[in-house]
Amino acid sequence: MSEGTVNRNKIAAGWRLALSGLERFGVIIAFIALFGYNAITQPDTFLKPENLRNLLNQNADIGVIAVGMTIVIIAGGIDLSVGAVMAFGAAVGMITMNALFDGGTNEVLAVVIGLATGIGLGAACGLLNGVLVTIGRIPAFIVTLAGLIGFRSVTLAIAEGGEIRAADGLTALQTFGRGGLEIPGVLDYYEQPVVFYWNILIFFAVVVAGQLLLSRTRLGRHFIAVGSNETAARYSGIAVNRVRTWSYVLVGACAGVAALMSLTRMNSVSSSGVGHLAELDAIAAVVIGGTAMTGGRGRVWGTMLGVLILIMISNMLTLADVEVYWQGFVKGVIIILAVLIQRGRAN
Amino acid sequence: MLDIADITKQFPAVRALDGVSLEIEAGEVHGVIGENGAGKSTLMKILAGIQPPDEGSLTLEGRPYRPRHVNDASRAGVVMIHQELNLVEDLSVAENILLGREPRRLGFVDLGRMRTEASRLLEEIGASIDPKARVGDLPVAQQQLVEIAKALSQETRVLILDEPTAVLSERETALLFRLVRRLRERGVAIVYISHLLPEVLDLCDRITVLRDGRVVAETTPAESDADRLASLMVGRDLVDVYPPRTAPEATEPRLSVRDLGVPNHATGVDLDVAPGEIVGLAGLVGSGRTEIAEAIVGLRPTSGGTVRLDGEIVRFRSARHALDRGVAYVSEDRKGRGILVDLSCIENTTLPNLEAYGRVIPNRRRERRTTADWIERLDIRCPDSRGPIRSLSGGNQQKFAVASRLDARPAVLLLDEPTRGVDVGAKRELYHLISKLASEGLACVVISSELPELLGLCHRIAVMRQGRLVGVVDGPTATEESIMRLAAGVEEHVA
Numbered sequence: 026m027s028e029g030t031v032n033r034n035k036i037a038a039g040w041r042l043a044l045s046g047l048e049r050f051g052v053i054i055a056f057i058a059l060f061g062y063n064a065i066t067q068p069d070t071f072l073k074p075e076n077l078r079n080l081l082n083q084n085a086d087i088g089v090i091a092v093g094m095t096i097v098i099i100a101g102g103i104d105l106s107v108g109a110v111m112a113f114g115a116a117v118g119m120i121t122m123n124a125l126f127d128g129g130t131n132e133v134l135a136v137v138i139g140l141a142t143g144i145g146l147g148a149a150c151g152l153l154n155g156v157l158v159t160i161g162r163i164p165a166f167i168v169t170l171a172g173l174i175g176f177r178s179v180t181l182a183i184a185e186g187g188e189i190r191a192a193d194g195l196t197a198l199q200t201f202g203r204g205g206l207e208i209p210g211v212l213d214y215y216e217q218p219v220v221f222y223w224n225i226l227i228f229f230a231v232v233v234a235g236q237l238l239l240s241r242t243r244l245g246r247h248f249i250a251v252g253s254n255e256t257a258a259r260y261s262g263i264a265v266n267r268v269r270t271w272s273y274v275l276v277g278a279c280a281g282v283a284a285l286m287s288l289t290r291m292n293s294v295s296s297s298g299v300g301h302l303a304e305l306d307a308i309a310a311v312v313i314g315g316t317a318m319t320g321g322r323g324r325v326w327g328t329m330l331g332v333l334i335l336i337m338i339s340n341m342l343t344l345a346d347v348e349v350y351w352q353g354f355v356k357g358v359i360i361i362l363a364v365l366i367q368r369g370r371a372n
Numbered sequence: 373m374l375d376i377a378d379i380t381k382q383f384p385a386v387r388a389l390d391g392v393s394l395e396i397e398a399g400e401v402h403g404v405i406g407e408n409g410a411g412k413s414t415l416m417k418i419l420a421g422i423q424p425p426d427e428g429s430l431t432l433e434g435r436p437y438r439p440r441h442v443n444d445a446s447r448a449g450v451v452m453i454h455q456e457l458n459l460v461e462d463l464s465v466a467e468n469i470l471l472g473r474e475p476r477r478l479g480f481v482d483l484g485r486m487r488t489e490a491s492r493l494l495e496e497i498g499a500s501i502d503p504k505a506r507v508g509d510l511p512v513a514q515q516q517l518v519e520i521a522k523a524l525s526q527e528t529r530v531l532i533l534d535e536p537t538a539v540l541s542e543r544e545t546a547l548l549f550r551l552v553r554r555l556r557e558r559g560v561a562i563v564y565i566s567h568l569l570p571e572v573l574d575l576c577d578r579i580t581v582l583r584d585g586r587v588v589a590e591t592t593p594a595e596s597d598a599d600r601l602a603s604l605m606v607g608r609d610l611v612d613v614y615p616p617r618t619a620p621e622a623t624e625p626r627l628s629v630r631d632l633g634v635p636n637h638a639t640g641v642d643l644d645v646a647p648g649e650i651v652g653l654a655g656l657v658g659s660g661r662t663e664i665a666e667a668i669v670g671l672r673p674t675s676g677g678t679v680r681l682d683g684e685i686v687r688f689r690s691a692r693h694a695l696d697r698g699v700a701y702v703s704e705d706r707k708g709r710g711i712l713v714d715l716s717c718i719e720n721t722t723l724p725n726l727e728a729y730g731r732v733i734p735n736r737r738r739e740r741r742t743t744a745d746w747i748e749r750l751d752i753r754c755p756d757s758r759g760p761i762r763s764l765s766g767g768n769q770q771k772f773a774v775a776s777r778l779d780a781r782p783a784v785l786l787l788d789e790p791t792r793g794v795d796v797g798a799k800r801e802l803y804h805l806i807s808k809l810a811s812e813g814l815a816c817v818v819i820s821s822e823l824p825e826l827l828g829l830c831h832r833i834a835v836m837r838q839g840r841l842v843g844v845v846d847g848p849t850a851t852e853e854s855i856m857r858l859a860a861g862v863e864e865h866v867a
Contacts, residue, residue, distance in 0.1 A: 242733050243726045250723060253714040260671065260709040261776065262695040262724040321714050 051366045052315050056330045059337045067344050074211045074219040080336050081221075082290065085228035086111070086283035086300075088332040091307040091314075092235040093279030095328040098311055099239065100272035101252035101320035102158065102165040106172025107280045107307060108300030110150045113176045114284035115294045116183050118143030123192040136197045140288070144281035150176060151277020155270030173304065177297075184296035191292045202289030224286045229329075231282065236325040238275075248272055253321025309356060310335055313363040334359070373398040373561040374419070374437070374450070374530050379428035381414050381585075388414040389425070390585040396530065401552060401562045403576030405569070407605050407821070411585040412565050416532050419563070420452035421445035433529070449529035453519045453536065461508030466490035468507050469522045493521040497551050513544040520551065531555065532563040535658065537571060549575055567656040569598040569860040581605060599853065602860065606823060606852040614828030615807035617848065620648035624683065626815040627699070627784045629668060632677030637663035638839040641677070645784065645815040650806060652826035652847065653819040654855050655836030661819045662704055664836070665786045669694040669701040681784070695724055700782035702773050704789035704819070706766070710773040713762040717754050718743045720761050720772050725780040746775040751801055767798030774805070785809065786817045791825060803829055823852040835859050 063071040070076055090107045097104050122139025126132060150172065157168040183189075191198050205222040213219050239245040247268040250258040259265045280300070287299050310331035316323025338359060342352050374396040381389040389411045396402045406412050417423045419430070421439030430437040432448055439445035445452075459468050466487045467474070475485040490503040499517040507515060516536060523531055533552070537545045552562060552575060566572050572579060573593045581589040581604045589604050625644035633639040638660035645651045655661045666672040668679055670688025678685050681697060688694040691701065703709035711720050721743045722729055729735050729742075743757045750771045754764060761769055770790060777785065787806065791799040806829060810816050820826050826833050830847040835858040843858045 241736075243730065244732075246719060246723070246726060246734070250712050250715065250719075253712050254708070257709045257712050258723075260691055260701070260703050261712070262690075262692040262780070264690065264692050 049315075052313060052327050052330045052334070052363070055313075055363075056334055056337075059334055059341070063337055063341055063344075067341075070344055071340065073213070075213045076340075078219055078221055078225065080340055081225045081228070084332060084336050085222075085224040086286040086290075087303055087306050087310070088228045088329065089231045089279050089283045089286065090276075090300075090303055091310040091328045091332050092231050092325055093276030094304075094307040095311050095314070095316050095323055095325050096235060096239065096248060097272040097276040098308075098316055098318060099252045099320055099323040100248040100269055101255060102269060102272055103169065103308070103318075104151075104154065104172075104273060104276045105166065105169040105304045106150065106154060106176055107276060107283075108303035109173045109176035109180065110147050110277055110280040111284045111287070111300035111303060112180045112294070112296060113150065114143035114147040114281045115288050115299050116180045116189055116296060117146050118284060119189045119191065119288060119294045120183070122198070123189075123195065126192050126195045132195060132197045135195070136201070140285045143284040143288070144278055147281025147284060148274050148278040150280070151274040152270065154277065155273030158273065159266035159269050180296045180299075184294065186296060188296065189294045198289055199292050202292065222290075224290060227282065227286065231279065232325055232329045239323075239325060244268070244271060249321055251320075306335065309360050312360055315363075315367050331363075373433060375431035376415075376419070377429050377431070379415065379418060379425045379430075381411075381418065381423070381426050388585050389418075391428070392582070392585070392587055393428075394580050394587060394590065396561045396563060398529075398561050399556055399559045400577040401556055401564050401575055403564045403566065403572040403579040404582065405566065405572055405579060405601060405605060406582035407823070410582040410605070412582055413534070414585075415582070416452060416534055416563070416565060419445070419450060419530070419532060421450070446526055449527055450532070451523040451526065451528045451530070452532040452534065453516070453523060454534055459507045459515055459518060461506070463507060464503065465494070465501055465505050465507055465510070465518050466503035468518055469493060469503075469525055471522070473526070489525070490521070493525050494518075497521055497524065497554070498547070513540050513547075516540070516548070517551075524555075528560060530561045530563065532565070534565045535567065536564075537566065537568065545571070567860060569601050572601070573598060598857065598860065602853050602856040606856055614825075615804045617829075617831065618648070618807070618811045620646050620810070620831060623647060625680075626682055627668075627817075628680040628683075629664075630678045630680070632664060632667060632679065633675035634660065634663040634667045634672055634839075635675045638667075638836070639675070641836070641841045643817070643834055643841070645817055647783070647813045647815050648810050649832070650810050650816040650818060650830045650847075652830035652833035653817055653836065654821075654823065654826055654833050655859050657821065658838075659836040659859065660839040661836050662788055665701055665788055665817065665819060669699055669786065671701070695777075695780045695782065698781070698783035699786070700724075700777035700780060700784070701786045702777050702788060702790060704792060706770055706773060706792070711761055711769055711776070713760070715761060716759060717747075717757040717761045717764070717772055721746055721757075721776050721779060724776050728779075742779065743775075746772075746779065750775055750805055765798075767802075770798070770802070771805075774802075778809070782814070784815045784817070786819070788819045789821065790818065791820070791822065799825070823855050826855070827852065837861055 090111065094104060094107065118139045121142045122135045125135035125138055154168050154172055157163050158165045201223060205220040206226060207218040207220055211219045239248065247263050250261065250263055251265050251268045255265055288294065311328050312318065313331035313334055314324065314327030316327060335356060338355060339352055342355060376392065376394050379389050379392045392411065392415060404412050414423070418425050421442050421444050424440065437448060439448065439450065460471065469490045470486055475482045475489065487503045494501050494503065497517060497520055499521065501510065501514050501517060507518060536548060540548060556562060564572070564576055576593060579591050579593065579596065579601065580587055581601065583605060623646055626647050627645040629641060629643040632641045641664050643651065653661045663672060667674045670690050670693055680686065681699065686697060707713055712723065718739050722734065722739045726734055729739050740757065746752065747754055747757060752768050752771045754768060761772060774790065791802055803825065806816055806818065818826065818829060827847060827850060832844055833847055833850055833855060834844045835842055835855055837859055845854060
């Protein structure tokens with residue numbers, strides 16, 4: 026073997042390593058590159074703490090749904106109904122707390138019960154999806170497509186197609202939505218401390234919980250096993266139906282949490298607007314984050330970066346004065362690129 | 373018609389074919405027999421263009437024949453009908469027969485002509501099947517006739533039938549034989565692969581016996597009988613790879629199966645296994661061995677019969693349920709059902725019994741320690757137990773599959789083809805492992821197509837044929853011939 030060949034082999038090996046690194050950590054590289062680009066080109070707007078805070082706050086609900094979506098996809102399923110379930114949970118939660126408040130219940134208690142109702146309803150919708158998929162043996166795509174249509178319809182009916190607002194005098198919801206963590210020394214344009222809203226913290230907490238669930242718990246291991254090879258999992262003594270049902274319950278509960286977040290942020294529910302297309306944004310984030318659509322392989326932290334990447338792209342395009350109509354096109358291209366780059370891992 | 377000269381095919385672990393030569397004449401039915409793993413399937417795959425040979429040549433009607441693809445083969449007139457039929461279930465009979473060669477008119481499929489053509493072909497083989505019927509709605513026997521009609525529609529010169537009667541009833545078999553004889557009269561060369569010696573003797577003009585990838589005999593029904601064929605098929609030296617047999621303490625059976633049936637696969641199976649006993653389950657592929665084992669552990673619905681565990685009737689709903697009661701099953705399909713190839717060695721080992729490592733959060737240190745224990749106990753070669761199991765050799769993957777079931781501490785272990793695709797050294801280790809587990813009181817059932825391993829390992833061997841238990845022989849005194857005679861239907865013998 027001549028020296029030239031050796032060198033060429035070394036270079037080839039280096040490329041392979043670089044490529045496999047790109048496959049595995051491409052999402053981190055993309056995140057850093059996008060963040061860097063935004064920071065350099067828009068230092069006065071993008072990097073402002075209140076801008077970052079607002080971006081996160083507006084998308085935290087989608088982020089929470091995306092975490093649930095990651096789990097259900099890793100377990101070999103999919104849930105298209107999340108956006109509709111979010112709206113359903115938000116509407117029922119709002120109505121519940123209004124009724125309690127008007128009935129004289131303590132304000133905070135009314136809000137807490139209302140929010141819990143929303144989350145519980147989300148989980149119940151997930152349970153219904155899960156049962157139809159496992160015991161009913163209907164493909165997840167169809168069950169949750171029916172859910173997307175059905176739950177949205179119920180929500181529209183409840184709100185008569187319009188909006189449900191918080192009852193007069195019910196301010197605890199807004200107080201919660203505006204509350205959060207102040208980081209000492211982080212000040213806005215007016216030298217006021219920037220509040221990182223609770224919603225943002227909930228999003229990151231859900232990310233951490235989701236990642237721990239997947240990589241540390243028995244249920245998480247079972248999700249991966251079932252998504253990787255359902256038959257082998259059944260032969261290994263895993264209660265496959267129960268495990269798959271749990272994945273739908275969890276994603277449903279995530280939609281419920283997202284409902285709660287939208288309530289505290291908006292102080293009202295738009296029956297047609299809340300969660301509209303949330304399922305597609307969530308799936309996009311999951312795909313960009315490097316989770317295999319075929320199940321069995323994925324990561325919640327990747328999805329989190331996927332959410333942040335989508336946020337930054339929107340922000341970048343908005344600040345660059347690109348018409349809003351074109352943003353979807355750019356997102357579409359990004360999704361295809363993400364899959365192309367990560368395809369190597371599947372084979 | 374078809375000349376096969378010096379064909380060799382090497383797979384990573386085994387030489388599947390080693391200088392195989394045979395001639396297939398026009399207008400003859402040429403039987404090819406041999407044990408599982410003798411090389412029959414590989415040879416047929418080469419003929420049908422599914423795999424290329426490493427060495428050797430094929431000549432079809434005097435011209436070199438080098439199919440690179442199934443389509444090349446069928447264009448040359450060589451058609452194989454697989455054990456698993458290759459029909460599109462959702463299309464009609466006529467559409468299947470003329471698939472890819474649909475008659476057209478003005479660019480559209482000419483349905484009328486397609487149906488007349490299909491009817492003509494079906495009539496020709498004496499099959500009364502509606503060409504408009506959906507293939508998936510037909511019974512398997514009729515589906516097979518559709519396959520044959522399809523083969524005939526394309527000027528077939530060589531027809532390869534791989535275990536065609538495995539799915540047929542006696543009456544359907546008779547019908548198939550009539551058809552095969554008619555095709556022979558028309559000058560078609562027919563290669564007939566079967567395990568069932570009586571039907572081979574009945575149907576074939578010449579018989580080639582393969583063993584360990586070589587032709588060991590070419591004979592005719594006139595100069596052979598089933599006994600001779602059976603001994604030709606199995607005749608090989610036993611190497612001393614088996615552990616000494618320790619007699620089980622003769623107690624009540626731990627697992628007792630009575631009159632168990634599996635829809636479409638088995639009926640009336642009785643089986644007893646005592647603690648410390650190793651019971652073999654022999655039988656040809658398709659005899660219902662795997663299905664019975666899966667039915668016992670709740671992976672398949674049963675059609676009557678009982679399973680008793682220590683005298684108590686149990687009815688397992690799932691593998692989970694069976695494992696909880698101490699009955700474990702290791703599948704023959706290692707990569708599809710035995711292990712999870714995407715998971716690590718540790719995750720595979722602890723998966724069936726993960727609860728024992730923590731109800732919610734498994735203790736990873738304990739998982740690692742237990743896996744290390746199993747690696748040592750089963751002598752598994754595994755450089756990194758946190759690495760993916762897919763990077764290990766078949767034998768080591770198999771040991772992990774066994775370890776994972778043992779980790780649930782079963783009282784009964786059913787092993788289905790535990791040494792398939794495993795090299796000789798690892799086989800020996802698995803035998804010693806099974807023997808050791810039995811001597812510690814485990815009740816073992818070993819399903820295998822390899823008779824020597826059953827003879828070397830088992831206390832008793834139950835033999836199945838076409839879904840029924842046809843005999844139970846004593847492990848130490850039985851011979852391969854006696855089992856092969858039972859399995860291939862030369863004799864009935866109910867112990």
